[in-house]
Amino acid sequence: MAAVIAREVRDGETVAVGTLSPIPAAGVLLARARHAPRATVIIINHEDYWPFHNGSKEFYDFAQRGKFDLFFLSGGQIDQFGNLNLIAIGDHDHPAIRLPGGAGSAMLYYLARRVILFRGDHTRRTFVERVDCVTSPGSSPPRVLRPGGPWKVVTPLAVLTFNHETKRLELESVHPGVSREQVQQATGFPLIAPPQVPTTPPPTEEALSLLRGPVREAVAKLYPVFCRTAFLAA
Amino acid sequence: MPGHVGSDYEKLRPEFKVIADPYSGKDVLLVPAIVPDVSLIHALQADAEGNLLVDEKEDDFLLAQASRVVVASTEEIVDPDALRRAPYGVRLSAIYVTALVHIWGGAHPTACRGRYGIDAAHLEEYLRLARSDTAFRDYLQRYVFDLKDHAAYLAEVGLGGLA
Numbered sequence: 001m002a003a004v005i006a007r008e009v010r011d012g013e014t015v016a017v018g019t020l021s022p023i024p025a026a027g028v029l030l031a032r033a034r035h036a037p038r039a040t041v042i043i044i045n046h047e048d049y050w051p052f053h054n055g056s057k058e059f060y061d062f063a064q065r066g067k068f069d070l071f072f073l074s075g076g077q078i079d080q081f082g083n084l085n086l087i088a089i090g091d092h093d094h095p096a097i098r099l100p101g102g103a104g105s106a107m108l109y110y111l112a113r114r115v116i117l118f119r120g121d122h123t124r125r126t127f128v129e130r131v132d133c134v135t136s137p138g139s140s141p142p143r144v145l146r147p148g149g150p151w152k153v154v155t156p157l158a159v160l161t162f163n164h165e166t167k168r169l170e171l172e173s174v175h176p177g178v179s180r181e182q183v184q185q186a187t188g189f190p191l192i193a194p195p196q197v198p199t200t201p202p203p204t205e206e207a208l209s210l211l212r213g214p215v216r217e218a219v220a221k222l223y224p225v226f227c228r229t230a231f232l233a234a
Numbered sequence: 235m236p237g238h239v240g241s242d243y244e245k246l247r248p249e250f251k252v253i254a255d256p257y258s259g260k261d262v263l264l265v266p267a268i269v270p271d272v273s274l275i276h277a278l279q280a281d282a283e284g285n286l287l288v289d290e291k292e293d294d295f296l297l298a299q300a301s302r303v304v305v306a307s308t309e310e311i312v313d314p315d316a317l318r319r320a321p322y323g324v325r326l327s328a329i330y331v332t333a334l335v336h337i338w339g340g341a342h343p344t345a346c347r348g349r350y351g352i353d354a355a356h357l358e359e360y361l362r363l364a365r366s367d368t369a370f371r372d373y374l375q376r377y378v379f380d381l382k383d384h385a386a387y388l389a390e391v392g393l394g395g396l397a
Contacts, residue, residue, distance in 0.1 A: 014329075040329060042329070051327035051328065051329040052327060052329075053324070053325045053326075053327065061299060062299070062329070065299065065300075
C-alpha cells in the first residue's frame with residue numbers, strides 16, 4: 001500500500017499526512033527518497049516533518065489557503081459515492097459504534113487538491129453502500145466552493161479511483177494474487193470495473209529496500225509499534 | 235468585522251459588503267482577504283533551509299501566510315539550532331519562503347531590531363526626490379545605478395561597518 005501511495009506523489013508537491021496514518025507516511029517518505037526529492041512533506045506530530053510553530057491552527061490555516069496538493073483520509077465507513085463516516089455507525093443518537101469524530105476531515109476533503117483514502121483492511125463492514133453519517137461528502141453541488149476532493153482509495157486488496165463525472169468509486173486495479181471476485185466479495189456495493197481489471201504493479205526491489213531501511217526508520221520516530229510489526233523482514 | 239458600518243468605507247470600497255451576522259442578526263462589514271502575489275520580508279536571522287526569525291512586533295508572519303510568493307532577505311545565516319535558541323522574535327517556517335537572499339543591512343533605510351536604527355535623513359531625502367520622476371531618477375542614479383554592489387551602497391549611506 002505504501003508503494004502504491006508513493007506512486008501518487010508528484011515531485012515538487014506539498015503533501016501532508018494526518019494523524020494515525022503510518023502507511024501514507026511511509027508512502028510519502030518513499031516517494032521523497034525516490035522520484036520526488038523536491039516534495040514538501042508535512043507529517044502531523046513528526047519531529048522532522050512538522051514545520052509549524054503555532055499548533056494545529058497554523059496547519060489548518062495553511063490548508064485553508066489551498067496549499068496542500070495531496071492529503072490522506074480514512075473512514076470507519078466509506079461508500080460508493082466517496083462519502084466518509086467518522087462520526088458514528090448506526091443511528092447517530094444511539095450508535096452501535098461511536099467513531100472518533102471528523103476533526104478537520106470535512107474541510108480537508110474539500111481543500112486538498114487530491115485526497116487518497118486508505119484502509120488497513122477491506123471488508124463489507126467498511127466499504128458500504130451508503131454511510132450511516134456523512135462526515136465528509138465525496139462530491140458537492142456545483143455552487144459549493146470545492147477545489148479538491150477524493151482521488152483514489154488504497155486498500156490491502158485493490159486500488160479504486162474516484163470518477164468525478166459519475167461521482168462514484170471505480171475499481172482501478174487489483175493487487176497481485178487478488179481476484180476481482182475477492183474484492184467484490186469484500187465490498188458492500190457493486191463494483192464498477194473495466195472488463196479486464198489490471199493488476200497493481202508490485203513494489204520494486206529498490207522500493208522495498210528503501211521501505212525496510214530509511215523509510216521505516218523515519219516512520220518509527222512517530223509510529224514505533226507499527227514499524228516493529230508491520231514491515232516484513234528485510 | 236464589527237465596526238465600519240455607516241462609515242464612508244462603504245462608499246469608497248465597493249468590495250466591502252454589509253451583511254447581517256447570521257448569529258447576532260446585526261449588520262457587520264465583510265472585507266475580502268488580500269492575497270499578495272509577492273511579499274518581501276527582511277528577517278533578523280535565517281538558516282540555510284529558509285527558516286526565518288522575524289521581529290514579533292511586525293506582521294511578517296501574517297504577510298507570509300497570505301502571500302503566494304515570499305522573497306525573504308536576512309541579516310545573517312545561522313545554523314538551525316541558533317534560530318531555536320533566539321531570545322526574541324517569531325520563527326517562520328521555510329514552508330512559506332520561496333527564495334532567500336543573504337543581505338546584511340537589507341532593511342535600510344528602515345530599522346532592523348538590535349542592528350541599526352531608522353535612517354530618518356535618508357528617508358527624508360527619498361521622500362523629497364520621489365515627488366517627481368526627474369528627481370527620482372537622480373535618487374536611483376546615486377543609490378542604485380552608480381554603486382557597484384550592496385557593500386558600496388552601505389558605505390554610501392554610512393553603514394559601511396556592517397559589511
